Amino acid sequence: MLCLATGTVVQVTEKRPGWQLLDIAMAETGRQEKAMSFADEEYLPGEVLIVNTTAVRLQLGTGGYHLVVGKADQMSGCDLAPGKWGHVMKMRYSPWQLAVDCVEEQESPYHELFVRDDLSLEGTPVLIGELHSLLPVAVIALKENDPAAKVVYVMPDGASLPIALSRHVHRLKQKGLLTATVTTGHAWGGDREAVTIHSGLLAARHVERADVIVCMLGPGVAGTGTPYAFSGIQLAEVIHAVSALGGFPLLIPRISFADPRQRHLGISHHTLALLTRYVLWPVVLSLPLLGDERDGLLGKQMALLAKGETGKKHLIVKGRVPNIDRIARMEREYGMSFTTMGRSWQTDAVPFQTAVLAADHLSAWRAELARAFSADPHGFSSPDTFARLALFSTKYEGQP
DSSP states (O other): OOOEEEEEEEEEEETTTEEEEEEEEEETTEEEEEEOOOSSOOOOOOOOOEEEEEHHHHTOOSOSSEEEEEEOOOOOSSSOOSSSOEEESSSSSSSSEEEEEEESSSTTTTHHHHHOOOOOOOOOOEEEESEEEEEEHHHHHHHHOOOOOEEEEESSSSSSGGGGGGGHHHHHHHOOOSEEEEETOOBSSEEEEEESSHHHHHHHHSSSSOSSEEEEEEOOOOOSSSSSSSSSGGGHHHHHHHHHHEEEEEEEOOSSSSSGGGGGSOHHHHHIIIIIIIOOOOOOEEEESSSTTTTHHHHHHHHHHHTTOOTOEEEEEEEEEEOHHHHHHHHHHHHHHOOETTTTTTTOHHHHHHHHHHHHHHHHHHHHHHHHHHHTTTGGGOOHHHHHHHTTHHTTTBBO
């Protein structure tokens, strides 16, 4: 199903870099509806646009927005996404394919960096998560713990492709909480573009000099109620890439006690499927201690992960859940509401508390991680390195 229609611009109601929201009068119905555009061009009242209406027709989670394809009668060969050296195409062979300035390609000033075959993440901690809605609390916590830390967001292509769709990324950069962004695969629009998640992570470390990398899917994930088809499966590739490149992967488990779907009660079946079936190397994850009967369910679910096969046993580090007063203060200072899966932190605090706990863990470990990796900058896959890092499970039990 691919539905296209025409509409006439009424007004531009909101605009930020790489993204615009328009009111348009639809030719077919005469109704005034909303459409998003990712083009760097001006829209004037009365101009006729071609828009993609498919998602709205299917009543999908796009916020009720159509997507602008282009101007119907005034296209003049203009460049809507100008670049400097780019020959790598993203969204290849789609009507909106575009050339971007990838850090790795031959004309890039960073090309020689990526020719090296010994490039490593040098033990850089990478905070990994499925839900984009948890990005702000994770980043804010990292910056609260170390205001001087350079935090770089790496966005894979398992969900939305244009990073400009994310209000959170725009807000975090506006407030100086994110140093830079990197879009990988077919995702596009970051401060740096990369062909793969591997080179994107390396760009975050060596081009943007990240102290901490945050890698979460963009907004707009897909799920099917099965353990085989959900966007979060891509995080297995992220975990493998971080490990292979000598970084430290810490996963934020997806946890909720307010989701009405049984498969997402406690630790989501997404996280359990990811870690029991698809992740082929150990990952560290933070488990919140809630101090009530919910800990029993989380403990039973986590026991499945702690009994993995040799070489696939995950390291679970527990910590006292952050106080909700801290989440409330973060939201006030951030200036935008925190919601996940349509629920506020007041309704479902645990997802946000889990993300903050993971960020606090990384902040507490950074100095020790640097020492652990100093002898072998490639080495999270080293059994000895993992054994040393496993000491965190006792040293930091119940913290912060």
